[in-house]
Amino acid sequence: VNWPGIRTIVITCMIVGLTSEGATIQKGTLRISGAIVGGALGFLAILVVVPNMESIASLALLVAAGTAIAAWVYVGSPRISYAGAQIALAFYICVIQGFEPSWYFYTIRDRMVGILLGNAVITLVFLSVWPVRAGDAIWTGLASALRAMAELARVGSRSDDQTAVARAIAGLRAAASRHFAAAQQSAEEESFEWSVRETGAAQVARSEPKASEDQTARDRFRVADGEARAIFVMQLAVANQRPNVLPPELPDVLVAATRGFDALVAENLDAIADRAQASAPGELPDLRSPLEGLTRTARAEVSRISNPEVAHQVEGRLAAYRELVPRLERLGSAVVSRGLVRLAPLVLAGCMAYSPLANAPPSADKPWRGSDLQRVASDLGSDVHSEPERVAIDTQKNYELGELIDLAQRTNPETRAAWEQVRQAALAAGIAQATYYPKLAAVATAAIASVPLPIPETVVPGGVFRAKTHFVVPALSLEWLLLDFGRRGAAVDGARALTAEANADFNAKHQEVVFGVTRDFYALSAARGKRNASQAAYDSARTLAEAVAARKDRGLATRPELLQAEEEEAKGAYELADATAAESDARMALLETVGIGPSTPIEIADVSQRPLPPELSESIDGAVDRALAQRPDLLALLAEVQAKRAAVSGARADYWPRLAARGEVGGNIGELAIEHSPYQSVNEEQYSVGLRFEWDLFQGFERRNKVQLAQSQQREAENELTHAREKTVRQVWKAYNDAKVALAKQSAAAALLAASEKSWSATLESYQHGLATFPDVRESQHSLAQARALEQASRAEAWTRAAAFAVSTGDLAQP
Structure with missing residues (x-):
């Protein structure tokens, strides 16, 4: 093969061979891409511009234009600047082949083949002979x-x-x-x-980067x-x-x-x-x-x-x-230790006898204990598949609500899943934008053929002769969609709208986590308050029993009164144990919401005496306006409406034609021989450039139905958004009123507790002096226990209602 320019393979190995596999592949990729772009520019210049040049000035302008494109790439990002130099070099080799205009393509062909072979050689060296990983x-x-x-x-x-x-x-x-x-x-x-990677003596190489x-x-x-x-x-x-x-x-x-x-x-x-x-x-x-x-x-x-x-x-x-x-x-x-490297086993599936039903139950009358179920059960028992992020827990501190929310946001798997969904939506938008770029492909066809052909018997005895050929046709093809009347734009707009929807859902998931932790935190506070109230009620019942016993010793109380007092004491002990169990359940629920194990040694701050949230000073209209402008669920529905509108635009664009540019450059290398004659060889370049116009004139009303379907889906999304807005207004009103009522109830409960404590003290003292009956003091003790429980429950409800109001307005979803 007379390809003198292929000597660039040696230069490629010298230039591309760097300190690591990654640096080498990066430099080789830039070298190949620069040569392709420069060669394509040179090819177009030879095809379109060079035949029309009549002076050195036109050649200088052509070289200046190519240099400007290469310089624009070269002075850009340092990551791709080397590609600019390769664009210029390939362009110069194509255009400036001598002191006169030239229409030959073998120079860029030789350079491309040399660069590709050089990169292949140096890549194999770094993969097999001298692997150095970045x-x-x-x-x-x-x-x-x-x-x-x-x-x-x-x-x-x-x-x-x-x-x-x-x-x-x-x-x-x-x-x-x-x-x-x-x-x-x-x-x-x-x-x-x-x-x-290596597994034992076997190596598994993946070609994906x-x-x-x-x-x-x-x-x-x-x-x-x-x-x-x-x-x-x-x-x-x-x-x-x-x-x-x-x-x-x-x-x-x-x-x-x-x-x-x-x-x-x-x-x-x-x-x-x-x-x-x-x-x-x-x-x-x-x-x-x-x-x-x-x-x-x-x-x-x-x-x-x-x-x-x-x-x-x-x-x-x-x-x-x-x-x-x-x-x-x-x-x-x-920074986790990299000392232990996970080894991926190389599974070689034999092509022997295989029964698909071997992993299915043999009959329907008995449970199945297959090997696949045992393997899945073993994996389910391990913690290596969905292990949450490990966080350090300080056992010497009391965690406040904000710190627990921070732990939940870092450990909750739902927020991480929502984050991955946002990343997927962003990548989908990038895929949609890829349609604006041209498609470049390298194609090669090689074949050997022997074809019998009919011919009159007067020419060849028997009426058949045989043609033999073997050939290789390498080619480089380019296709670029130039005009599609909004199809690509609609797809990109829809993908961006879906990305915005995923971001809003991500914020909504964080709001759910924040509110869940807040709700369970104050539920634990209420359970603690109930336990404290039960402890106080038990102490009061014991005090009452001691007072009745003292009066009975003096002959002032009857035995039924003493038994009733002891009954109240036993009832108080039971209610205290029940409240303690409820507190433990509330703690487990909070730890589950946070995303840490129930056995984690963590201390949670007691906020039973914390001041209540302030009164709502803003107007209900301002709260409604803020909710309609920032709630993540409304933002997600609005983004969905925008995506449906983009789908309508895309469906309407299908009525219009498409215009694409296509080009191919290659060579025909082969030989042909007729039976009993010598081979005739060919080694010539071939190329084609053109435009492809496509317009679907009739598709059985498919496009009309697609437009109507997209419009229907758009109206559905708009109606859902309208319904969600109306529902939001009702939710904000209810949460606003609930928050105000909760504060009023807590104020009344505090007053009730103060009055009950005074009534209990006075009634107990009167009973000890013989001025009150046992039913009076027992009723006062019951009222005090109920007032204590109501006060603690109303305090937790006030904080929970305040958080629910923040959820209704979307404040908890703000970063």
Whole structure:
């Protein structure tokens, strides 16, 4: 084959061969794509422009136009700038073939073949002979950055010379930034790698650039990288504040405590770095307890600081530490040990005798215990398939409502499922936008044929002769839909509307989680209040029994009265046990809503004496307007209406034609021989360029029915939106009135409790002095127990109704 330009295979191997598989594939992809685009531009120029050129000026203008396109790509994103250089080079090779106009395509053919072969060779080398993965360098770079951050945390404890400290901070800042950039570059290169794994002696190679677990690892790196960079910025702020925060007049105890906490931060960063490199996947040091100790020390010593500015700076550093600790915990959760690699078994299914009914019950009269059910049951018993995100629980603190909501939003699987649905909708919108771009395909046809053909017997005895041929036809085809009268636009608008709907559903799911935690939190508060009321009622019943026993000893009470008092005491003990069980059930329900196990040792704050929510000061009209403008369910229905409108536009666009541009360039390489004659060879270029006009004139009224169906679905969605708006108004009114009534009921319950307590005290004292009867004091004790339970229930109801009002207006769904 006389293809002299194929020598570019050697240059391709030299240029594309970089430090890792990902970098090599990225560079090769840019080289191929640049050569294709430049070759296509050169091909079009030779086909359309070059035959009409008559002077050097026209050639200069052509070269300038191609150079401008290549330069626009080259000065764009650094990720694709190399493709611009390849576009220019391929274009120049096509257009400038000598000192006169040329119409040959073999130059770009040779270059494309050389580039493709060179990339194939170097890719096989990096996959089989010399595999170096960029993914291994991602966590190494992040670990190096974390170790630099650990040194940054220790820098103030090693020297009191502020000049030396400033130089050390600058050096560590540059080193950490360099490591962050290297890790990010490796992450970008890894997206181009082909995943290759080994299982025993077998290898399974996937040609797709990304697998699901690789995507999960890269997502985990993005989270870890973002948290690490945020911590790095906070460290720089604290470190640069050091000359003002640690003056000589600062108490030594506070200086020692601060440096000790900095050392713990450095130790935590080192441990996370070890996790990233899978060298020591151990537990991370606890920072919350030392932070609390530092806070107590600072508050005790800050009164000794005479300079108010310095005292304010100390408070600022404590605030920074309080922000730093949870970020370190999230960073530690994101960086999991990579020491254990999951091995994917290679399952070889034999093509022997196979019975599909082997996994089905043999008869209908008995239960089935097949091997597939046992395997599924084994998987169901394990916790490796749908394990929720692990969060650190501080057993020494009482969790408030906001902290429980934060835990629920991070651990609830429904919010994660809604998040994935939003991502799917966004990807679907990207797929719809892909129709605006041209389609480029490489096609090759190769065949060997021997065909008998009829011929008059006067020419060939027997009336048959045989033609033999073998040929290869490589081609590069391009198709671009130029005009479709709104079909693509309607599809993109519909996909974007569905993305907006998924986002609204995502916010609605978060609102459900927030309200669920709030409802169960105050239900637990009510259960605790009922248990406290039952305890108080039991104590009152016991006090009454003791009073009756004392009066009986003095001969002032009868035995039936004593037995009734003991009955009341036993009844109080039963109600106390029942209230305690109800409190335990309410706690389990709250933990289930949060998404943590019932055996988790977590302390939940008691808010039974917390002040009530404020009175609703806004008007009901303002609340209704706000609900109609921001409720996520209404936003989702509105997005659905917009999607249906886009579907109507798409259905109407089917009445109009389509116009597409098509082109193909290739070569015919082969030989043909007639029976008993020598082969005749051919090796010539071939190309075709044209427009394809398509207009469906009649389809059996299918398009009309599609339009009517889309319009009907649009009206359905609009009616559902109208109904939802009316329902929202009713819900806001009801929630508004319920919140006001709940506050009024709580005020009345508080007054009832105060009156019942006074009545009980007075009646009991009167009974002890013989001025009241036993039925009077027992009735007073019953009224007091009921008033206590009502007060606690009304307090929890007031908070729950306030949260329900926030749900009705959509306030809980706001980020």
